[in-house]
Every structure is written in C-alpha cells, then in structure tokens.
Amino acid sequence: MxxxxxxxxxxxxxxxxxxGSTRLVVxxxxxxxxxxxxxxxxxxxxxxxxxxxLGGLDHLSWVVTAYVLxxxxxxxxxxxLGDLFGxxxxxxxSVGLFLVGSTLCGVSGSxxxxxxxxxxxxxxxxxxxxxxxxxxxxVIPPRERGKVQGLFAIVFASSSMLxxxxxxxxxxxxxxxxxxxxxxxxxxxxxxxxxLSFPHFTAHTQHKIDWAGAATLSLGLxxxxxxxxxxxxxxxxxxxxxxxxxxLTLASGVLFFRIESRASEPILPPSLFATxxxxxxxxxxxxxxxAMFGSLTFLPIYLQLAMGESxxxxxxxxxxxxxxxxxxxxLSGRYMGKTGRYRILPIxxxxxxxxxxxxxxxxxxxxxxIVFSVSLAFLGVGMGxxxxxxxTAVQNAVPRKLLGTATASGVMxxxxxxxxxxxxxxxxxxxxMATSLADSGLSLxxxxxIGPHQMAALAPAQRTAVAEAVVTAIxxxxxxxxxxxxxxxxxxxxxxxxxxxxxxxxxxx
Numbered sequence: 185m186x187x188x189x190x191x192x193x194x195x196x197x198x199x200x201x202x203x204g205s206t207r208l209v210v211x212x213x214x215x216x217x218x219x220x221x222x223x224x225x226x227x228x229x230x231x232x233x234x235x236x237x238l239g240g241l242d243h244l245s246w247v248v249t250a251y252v253l254x255x256x257x258x259x260x261x262x263x264x265l266g267d268l269f270g271x272x273x274x275x276x277x278s279v280g281l282f283l284v285g286s287t288l289c290g291v292s293g294s295x296x297x298x299x300x301x302x303x304x305x306x307x308x309x310x311x312x313x314x315x316x317x318x319x320x321x322x323v324i325p326p327r328e329r330g331k332v333q334g335l336f337a338i339v340f341a342s343s344s345m346l347x348x349x350x351x352x353x354x355x356x357x358x359x360x361x362x363x364x365x366x367x368x369x370x371x372x373x374x375x376x377x378x379x380l381s382f383p384h385f386t387a388h389t390q391h392k393i394d395w396a397g398a399a400t401l402s403l404g405l406x407x408x409x410x411x412x413x414x415x416x417x418x419x420x421x422x423x424x425x426x427x428x429x430x431x432l433t434l435a436s437g438v439l440f441f442r443i444e445s446r447a448s449e450p451i452l453p454p455s456l457f458a459t460x461x462x463x464x465x466x467x468x469x470x471x472x473x474x475a476m477f478g479s480l481t482f483l484p485i486y487l488q489l490a491m492g493e494s495x496x497x498x499x500x501x502x503x504x505x506x507x508x509x510x511x512x513x514x515l516s517g518r519y520m521g522k523t524g525r526y527r528i529l530p531i532x533x534x535x536x537x538x539x540x541x542x543x544x545x546x547x548x549x550x551x552x553x554i555v556f557s558v559s560l561a562f563l564g565v566g567m568g569x570x571x572x573x574x575x576t577a578v579q580n581a582v583p584r585k586l587l588g589t590a591t592a593s594g595v596m597x598x599x600x601x602x603x604x605x606x607x608x609x610x611x612x613x614x615x616x617m618a619t620s621l622a623d624s625g626l627s628l629x630x631x632x633x634i635g636p637h638q639m640a641a642l643a644p645a646q647r648t649a650v651a652e653a654v655v656t657a658i659x660x661x662x663x664x665x666x667x668x669x670x671x672x673x674x675x676x677x678x679x680x681x682x683x684x685x686x687x688x689x690x691x692x693x
C-alpha cells in the first residue's frame with residue numbers, strides 16, 4: 185500500500201493548534217474566508233447606487249475588477265510567505281489589509297478612492313483565500329481535512345449567491361457604505377478567535393525571498409486577470425491594449441518558469457509539477473473552476489432574459505446548485521475520513537459535471553423548474569465531489585514546508601480557469617447572441633447590454649426574440665462545460681491515490 189502519512193514538518197513549519205482549540209481555529213478562519221468570498225460579489229447589486237452617489241460610470245467595472253485583480257495576484261505570494269515565515273503572521277497581514285481596505289471603501293467619497301481601496305481590500309482577501317485552506321493543513325489530520333475543506337467549498341459556493349442578495353439588502357435598509365463596514369466587527373472577532381487558538385511561531389532560519397519570481401508571477405497574473413476581465417467589454421479583443429496584455433501574460437509566464445528553475449527558494453517550485461497528485465489536482469481544479477464560474481456567470485442571464493425572472497428570484501433559483509455542493513461536499517468529507525481514500529470522488533464529480541453540462545445544454549424558454557433544478561443540483565454535486573478533494577489530496581502529498589505553496593497554487597489554477605472560461609464564454613455568447621438577434625431583425629442596444637429593465641421596455645414579440653436568442657447563445661456554453669467535465673474525468677483517472685493519514689505527524693524538533 186502507498187505511504188499513508190504526509191512528510192514530517194520541517195523546523196520552519198507552523199505548529200499544530202493546542203488540544204481543544206481546533207474548532208475555534210476552523211470557525212475563525214471560516215468567518216474570514218466568508219468575508220473575503222462575499223466581497224467578490226456583494227457590490228454587484230449596489231453598483232447603480234454607488235454610481236449615483238459617487239459618479240464615475242465609465243469606471244464602474246473597476247470596483248469589481250480591482251478586488252479580483254489584487255486578490256488573484258497576491259494569493260500565490262501568501263502561500264509561499266506563509267511556508268517561510270509562519271501562517272499566523274501572514275494571517276495578521278492579510279486580515280489587516282482586508283479590514284483597512286474595507287474601512288477605506290466605506291468612507292470613500294469618490295470613485296477613484298473606492299477603486300484604490302478595493303484593490304487594497306483585495307490584497308488582503310487574496311491571502312485569506314489561501315491561508316484559510318493552508319491553516320487547515322496545519323491543525324487537522326489528513327483524513328479529517330476533507331470535512332473541513334467541504335465546509336469551505338460550501339462557503340465559496342454560497343457566497344456567489346448570497347453576495348448580491350446581502351448587498352441589495354444593505355442598500356435598501358441602510359446605505360452602500362455598510363456593505364464594507366460590516367466586515368469590521370466580524371473580522372475583528374474572527375482574528376481574536378484565531379489568535380487565541382492558533383499557536384505562535386517564530387522562524388529560526390534565514391530565508392531568501394524569490395523577489396524576481398514574485399514580480400514576474402504577479403505581472404503575468406495581473407495581465408491575465410485584466411485581459412479576461414476587460415476583454416470584449418471595456419476593450420476590444422483585437423485592440424493593441426488587449427493584444428499587449430496577452431503578450432505580456434505569455435512572456436511573463438515563460439520568464440517566471442526560467443527564474444523558478446534557478447531560484448533557491450522559488451515561489452512555485454518546478455519540482456511540484458513532477459508530483460502526480462499536484463499536477464493532476466491542479467489541472468482538475470482548473471477545469472472545475474472553469475465549469476463553475478462559467479456556469480454561475482451565464483445562468484442568471486438565462487433566468488432573467490429568457491425566463492423573465494427578477495435578479496433576486498434568479499439568485500434564489502440557483503439554490504439547488506448550492507444544496508448539491510453542500511450535500512456532496514459533506515458526504516465526500518465523511519467518505520475520506522472513514523476510508524482514507526479519495527480518488528473515486530473526482531471521478532464521480534467530473535462525470536456528474538459532464539452529465540450536468542449535457543442537461544443544461546438543452547434548456548429552453550419552456551424548461552420547467554423541476555428539470556432546471558435537477559440539472560443545477562447535478563452540477564453542484566459534481567463540484568462538491570471535487571473541491572474538497574483536490575486540496576486535501578495535494579496537502580497530503582507534499583512536504584509540510586511546501587503545504588502553503590501547493591495550496592495557493594491550487595487556488596491560483598482554479599481562479600485562472602474561472603477567469604479564462606468567463607472571458608471565452610462571454611465572447612462566444614455575445615457573438616451568437618448578436619447573430620441570432622440579427623437573424624430576427626433586431627440588434628443589441630448601444631454597448632451591447634440588455635438587462636431586465638431594457639427587456640421590460642420591449643414589445644412582446646421582441647422579448648420573445650431576445651429570449652430565443654439567449655437560449656441559442658447559451659447552449660454551446662454548456663456543451664463546453666460537458667467537454668470540460670470529460671477532460672476532468674480523464675485527469676481524475678490519472679490521479680494517484682496516497683492514503684490519507686489518520687493523525688498529524690508531530691512537529692520535528
């Protein structure tokens with residue numbers, strides 16, 4: 185049988201939490217993770233109110249993009265720095281940046297100030313994404329990690345649905361400023377709980393930070409995030425700016441791997457890619473991230489434009505997917521805890537995603553709520569079988585000194601998969617939508633945007649044409665989701681299984 189226990193922790197690795205405090209660690213980190221995840225989506229429904237108050241309509245998208253960009257760029261750096269200097273210290277840094285950024289967002293008096301504050305908030309939020317998952321690797325035995333990672337997968341999934349709802353509620357009962365101020369009491373309480381439960385650690389070894397690798401990785405991720413966020417919307421894909429960002433992404437990537445092959449303590453050690461579990465879980469995470477974020481982006485469009493639902497109701501109709509994630513993640517965690525095995529779970533998950541993609545590729549303007557809900561539930565089940573597993577498996581396969589780095593890389597590949605999918609799906613959707621409307625004698629409004637308000641102003645025949653165009657445009661997206669599931673299925677069969685240890689290996693002295 186394959187080696188069950190992970191590598192013994194190195195002297196510079198963080199210590200295990202004190203007996204009896206593990207639940208407080210998990211609860212504290214879970215709250216911080218929820219705050220960071222919510223802030224990716226909570227501003228969506230408040231943007232019209234923010235623009236009415238601060239102006240700056242031309243820079244509206246940057247309120248969201250600044251946060252996503254900063255969190256994506258910073259995530260891999262937190263993983264490595266946490267390995268080098270201890271995760272306790274880096275949690276303080278990330279929480280501090282997140283809460284200061286939240287405060288500045290809340291007191292913003294101009295759109296530029298708000299965008300800059302959102303970037304600062306994102307620098308902290310990126311650390312919380314990574315450190316939350318890595319801290320679990322410090323305090324929870326491998327067999328039990330799946331249960332906690334399943335809870336965190338639920339946090340990610342539910343935040344996409346809850347964010348816009350909570351943001352809209354704050355706008356209605358208070359003001360948009362409280363979308364950001366609400367982070368302060370919860371963040372402070374969570375970090376106090378973390379301080380009381382997670383042990384202090386002082387590094388005794390001199391480390392050399394790979395600044396060149398960090399710079400090229402950050403530059404490449406920044407260029408990739410910008411071009412996928414803005415391409416086809418704020419900037420044309422064939423514009424010099426977009427092409428320049430694509431070239432910068434590719435050049436930075438090549439330079440980064442050359443630097444990493446020579447660095448003494450690389451940000452992302454090339455040796456990790458020689459590990460079967462790291463290589464395949466990263467690829468499965470990329471595929472699953474693409475399928476999930478791509479679906480979450482375009483399902484509300486279908487519900488609002490093709491089915492005539494309000495934004496709030498369309499958000500509630502995504503609940504079956506969340507329930508699927510909750511149930512599957514919970515069962516996956518229990519299975520891993522009981523058996524110490526995991527390989528069958530991503531095989532099931534990717535297969536179910538493939539089935540869900542095929543079902544969703546057949547939705548139409550006459551699709552009933554039961555069929556739609558079942559299709560969404562299948563998609564959620566697939567995600568719930570994957571996300572807890574890939575993090576648990578890779579943490580079990582790498583040495584303790586690389587736990588944060590490997591965890592951060594998994595988050596990075598999932599984010600990249602989601603960003604690329606949303607961009608590619610958006611271009612495909614817009615192109616087919618325009619063609620379908622042209623065949624009906626209609627055209628998109630100036631700016632290429634149609635929302636519920638614009639739909640309400642159309643004549644019944646025009647609304648029907650738009651609804652049919654949306655359905656026609658969305659079908660290929662879910663066929664691609666099905667293809668992504670098939671690719672993930674092949675990768676899951678190639679995944680090596682290393683039995684999960686039933687306890688933490690004690691810290692070496």
